[in-house]
Amino acid sequence: MxxxxxxxxxxxxxxxxxxxxxxxxxxxxxxxxxxxxxxxxxxxxxxxxxxxxxxxxxxxxxxxxxxKKSLFNQDSLVLISNQFRFTEGASVDRNGNIFLTDQPNNKIWEYNTDGKLSVFLSPAGRANGTIFDKKGNLIVCADEHNQLWSVDKHKNVKVLLSDYQGKNLNGPNDIWIDAKGGIFFTDPYYQRDYWTRKSAELPNQSVYYVAKNSGKAVLVADGLNQPNGIVGTPDGKFLYISDIGAGKTYRYAIAPKGKLTGRKLIVSEGSDGMVLDAEGNIYLSGKGVNIFDKEGTKIRHINVPEDWVGNLCFGGKNKDVLFITASKSLYKIKMAAKGVE
The missing domain is CATH 4.10.290 (Bacteriorhodopsin Fragment)
Known part of the structure; x- marks a missing residue:
């Protein structure tokens, strides 16, 4: 001292x-x-x-x-077709071809990179959300019997999941696959006119994880009103979940075995579907498409002349075209950003 x-x-x-x-x-x-x-x-x-x-x-x-202004040109929005009843479940294969669902008509459609639109699968289990796995199989939220399907290129269907602890799922809605082949899916309850049941068997509307080849769902996120849109970052570190019932979108850290931690509110807005671009921007569907940066700041809005936008994905040969399923229609718009699917 x-x-x-x-x-x-x-x-x-x-x-x-x-x-x-x-x-x-x-x-x-x-x-x-x-x-x-x-x-x-x-x-x-x-x-x-x-x-x-x-x-x-x-x-x-x-x-x-x-x-921000050059991300897209609003005037370049193009209507591909409006022959559907309600479009959903947009996803892209490795070649840039787009697949979408028309749940009321019980069909899965394909729009290829040459601009040809055709039916891929009918009937289609009242398919909702879809995504491709690494093997090129189309993984489907088959809402008719509350299942998850795998559909190969020959259109052979394999049931991956049909219940949670012996009870019917609410209705698998949207889906994302991690690098290990594990499946995250949202399970909100929307009463369907083609169901015989009139109420849910599960007490909550939650998010589940199915490890590859396990055939078993594990609850990974609850405390949600009505989870809907879901998407993960390409590095596998984070998962975005939209709680459309609460009007909020959260980001979770992904831990081993699909466990989710560190829930953080990113956007005070829910969505029906979600997609990310290579810059980390978040695209939320609903009344048009709202685009937020990775911190949750709104940067752009795509106006779509339909009552509702159900889902969206990047596709095309260069994965730089945003395809939008909106009510009875399918649209596309050229983007300055690329998708990460």
Whole structure:
């Protein structure tokens, strides 16, 4: 303690001497008429520095705004077809071909990169959300009997899941697959006119995980009103879940075995479907398409002239076209960003 006190005293003495020296130097500069010049010079240098910083910030802000504005051109929205009853479940295969569902008509359609629209599967288990696995199988939320299906390129159907602990699922709705082949899916309850039951067998509307080849669903997210849209980041670190019933979209960290942790509110808005682009922007469907950056700040809106947008995905040969399933129609719009599916 004494040594430290001694050192502190010496330090204070040095500071006092330095202060006196500065006063003397300033006095001499003033006497010689140099102080005003020095102060003026420093003021000019400071002004120049601030001007450069301000110019940089304005340029950066302008560039960011330009990037947002150039993400797409609203006038480039194109109607592909309006022959459906209600479109949903947009997904893309490895070649950029688009698949979508028309649940009331019990069909899965394909729109290929050559612009040909055709029926892929009918009947289709009242398919809702879909996604392709690494083997090229179409994984389907088959709502008719509350199942998950795998449909191969020859249109052979394999049931992957049909219940949760012996009870009917509410109705698998949307789906995402991780790098290990595990399936996350949302399970809200929407009463269907083609069901014989009139109520849910499960007490809650939740999110489940099915490990590859397990045939068993594990509850991974509850405490939600009505989970719907779901999508994960390409690095497998995070999962976005939209609680359309609460009007909120959350981000979870993905832990081993599909466990979800660290729920964080990202957007105070729900959605029917979700997709990400390569920049990490989040696209939420509903009344048109709202686009948010990865921090949850809204950056753009795509106006779609339909009552409701059910789902969306990137596709095309370069994965830079956004396909939008909206009510009775299918649309597309060219984007400056690319998808990550």
């Amino acid at each position: 004494k040594k430290e006190s001694s050192t502190l005293v010496k330090s204070n003495q040095k500071e006092e001497v330095g202060s006196r020296k500065s006063e003397i130097d300033l006095y001499q500069l003033t006497a010689n008429g140099l102080a005003p010049k020095l102060l003026t010079s420093n003021r000019h240098a400071l002004t120049s520095t601030l001007t450069l910083v301000l110019a940089f910030l304005l340029t950066f802000s302008s560039s960011a705004q330009t990037a």
